Amino acid sequence: MTLQLRRSAAVLGPGALLLTTLALGSLAPAQAMTTGDVSRDCVVADAHAHDEAAAARGGKHVRDHRAIDTLEQERIERDFQRRLEQESLEQERRPGIRAVGATVPVYVHVMRDANGGGDVTDSQIAQQIAVMNTSFSGGKSAEAADTGFQFTLAGVDRFNNTQWHQDKQSATYRKQTRQGGANALNIWLVDFDYLGIATFPWDYKRNPGIDGIRVQYTSLPGGAAANYNLGETATHEAGHWFGLYHTFQGGCTSTNDEVGDTPAQSSSTTGCPEGRDSCTLPGLDPIHNFMDYSYDSCYTMFTAGQATRSQQMWTAYRG
Numbered sequence: 672m673t674l675q676l677r678r679s680a681a682v683l684g685p686g687a688l689l690l691t692t693l694a695l696g697s698l699a700p701a702q703a704m705t706t707g708d709v710s711r712d713c714v715v716a717d718a719h720a721h722d723e724a725a726a727a728r729g730g731k732h733v734r735d736h737r738a739i740d741t742l743e744q745e746r747i748e749r750d751f752q753r754r755l756e757q758e759s760l761e762q763e764r765r766p767g768i769r770a771v772g773a774t775v776p777v778y779v780h781v782m783r784d785a786n787g788g789g790d791v792t793d794s795q796i797a798q799q800i801a802v803m804n805t806s807f808s809g810g811k812s813a814e815a816a817d818t819g820f821q822f823t824l825a826g827v828d829r830f831n832n833t834q835w836h837q838d839k840q841s842a843t844y845r846k847q848t849r850q851g852g853a854n855a856l857n858i859w860l861v862d863f864d865y866l867g868i869a870t871f872p873w874d875y876k877r878n879p880g881i882d883g884i885r886v887q888y889t890s891l892p893g894g895a896a897a898n899y900n901l902g903e904t905a906t907h908e909a910g911h912w913f914g915l916y917h918t919f920q921g922g923c924t925s926t927n928d929e930v931g932d933t934p935a936q937s938s939s940t941t942g943c944p945e946g947r948d949s950c951t952l953p954g955l956d957p958i959h960n961f962m963d964y965s966y967d968s969c970y971t972m973f974t975a976g977q978a979t980r981s982q983q984m985w986t987a988y989r990g
Contacts, residue, residue, distance in 0.1 A: 741921065741926075744920070744921065744926070744929075747873055748929060750873065751873070751914075751983075751984070751987055754986075754987035754988070755983055755986070755987055758986055758987065772818060772819020772820045772821075772982055772985070773819070773820060773821075773854065773985060773990070774820075774821045774822070774823055775820055775821070775822050775823070775854060775855070775856050776822075776823055776825035776851055776854070776855045776856070777800060777822050777823065777824050777825055777855070777856045777857075777858060778825050778826045778827075778828075778849075778850040778851060778855060778856070778857045778858070779796050779799075779824070779826070779827045779828075779858045779860065780827075780828055780829075780830070780848050780857065780858065780859045780860065781827065781828070781829040781830070781860050781888070782830055782832065782835045782836045782838075782844070782859055782860060782861045782862075782888075783829060783830065783831050783832075783836055784831065784832075784833040784836040784837075784862075785831055785832065785833045786831070787831055788836070789836050789860075789861075789862050789888055790829070790888075791860060791888055791891055791894075793827070795891045795892055795893055795894070796824065796827060796891070797824070798891070798892040798893070798902065799858075799891050799892060799902045799905055800822050800823070800824050802892060802901065802902035802903065802905070802906065803822050803902070803905055803906050803909060804821055804822055806903065806906040806961060806970070806973075807820045807821065807822070807906070807909075807973070808821065809972070809973070811970070811971040811972065812959070812971035812972045814971075814972055815971060815972035815973060816972070816973050816974055816975040816977065816978040817978065818913075818973055818977070818978040818981050818982070819978065819982055820913070820981065820985075822856065825850070825851065825855065826850060828848065830844075830848070832844070835861070836861060836862055837861070837862060837863060838861040838862070838863040838885060841859075841881075841885065842880075842881055844859070845857070845859065845880060845881040845883065846880035846881060849879075849880055849881070849882065849883060852879075853872075853875045853879065853882070853988065853989045854989050854990070856883060856884070856909060856912060857882065857883030857884070858883060858884055858885075858886055858905060859883065859884070859885045859886070860885075860886055860887075860888040860891070861885055861886070861887070861888060862887065862888060862889075863885070863887065865885075865887060866886070866887050866890055866896070866899055866904045867884060867885060867886045867887060867890070867904045867905070867907065867908040868884065868885045868908070869883075869884040869885075869908040869909070869911035869912050870882050870883060870884070870911075870912065871911060871912070871914060872912065872913065872914045872984050872985075872987070872988035872989050873914070873987075873988055875988060875989065876988075882912075883912070884905065884908035884909060884911075884912055885908075886904055886905050886908060887899075887904065890902070890904040890905070890967075891905075898942075898966045898967065898968070899966065899967050900967065901967035901968060902967070903961065903967040903970045904967070906961050906970070907961050907962065907970075910961055910962050910973070910977070910981070911962075913981035913984055913985065913989075914980060914981060914983075914984030914985075914988070915928070915930075915962050915973075915977055915980060915981060915984075916928040916929060916930075916962065917939065917962050917963065917964070918933045918934075918936060918956075918957050918960050918962045918963045919935075919936045919937065919938055919939050919963065922935075922936075922937050922938070922950075923935050923936065923937040923949070923950035923951060923952055924952075925952065928962070929980065930974065930976040930977050930980055931976050932974045932975060932976040932977075933957050933960060933962075933974055933976065933977065934950070934952065934953065934954025934955060934956065934957055935950045935952040935954070936949045936950050936956040936957065936963075937949040937950045939963060939964040940956060940958045940963045940964050940965045940969075941964060941965070941966075942965065942966055942969070943958060943959075943965050943966055943968065943969030944958060945958070957974075959971040959972055960972060960973070960974065960977075961973055962977070
């Protein structure tokens with residue numbers, strides 16, 4: 672079986688829980704993944720591929736999820752702005768220097784099967800934290816912004832449970848294993864039909880027990896998910912955890928992802944197609960942005976606008 676990887680769009684889970692997913696498509700057993708297991712064109716342009724993308728955004732092939740519509744996005748932005756205004760008033764009452772960004776404690780939960788399959792090494796986990804620190808500090812490109820966030824490994828635990836390894840009973844296992852408060856990033860490493868799934872910060876108060884990101888364990892540095900094994904899946908999902916949308920959120924619209932310096936794009940990117948321009952609005956598609964769906968090797972940057980939004984989201988929901 673050929674392993675085909677694709678990154679899906681932002682979706683909203685049951686009970687109004689916001690999630691985002693990165694879909695893996697037809698998934699062979701994880702132990703069988705090798706570099707030669709991926710066969711895919713650089714740019715997805717055929718009708719079947721668009722049908723797949725639509726399904727990944729909450730169609731019939733994805734259960735218990737729905738896309739974030741315009742009204743939902745507007746509601747989120749109103750709440751976000753209200754919180755920022757409240758914070759500003761509070762700062763006026765208690766003036767002082769407020770730090771930009773933060774050091775984020777990271778708890779990694781390795782969900783192995785009953786026989787210990789699906790494990791990752793301590794070295795891979797350390798490399799994953801290093802990748803995120805480089806990416807969030809703007810270290811991959813002279814054009815990249817420093818978001819102000821750094822990550823420090825706060826703990827690692829390992830569980831042998833096949834159901835959990837396969838991301839079944841996910842709400843249960845997350846509530847049983849999650850550590851820290853709103854400022855703590857929990858990463859669950861599992862084997863499922865996605866590259867990753869993340870919760871957004873505005874859902875923490877509603878359901879703190881499941882807050883965090885789930886990541887395909889083969890996407891860690893040195894893993895077997897070809898084209899997606901440099902550790903940037905966790906970067907992408909952490910971007911959502913900080914409150915960033917996909918760069919193609921809403922399609923070719925002026926609102927788009929609520930960030931002014933990411934050019935609008937009509938659809939997600941596959942591979943690293945230089946010069947791609949899917950939208951009639953100004954600017955080429957931001958294929959090197961961590962919040963698109965490019966290959967890991969194509970990712971190089973967050974923008975200054977994304978850095979500001981993530982910092983403001985932190986203040987509003989996690990700080």
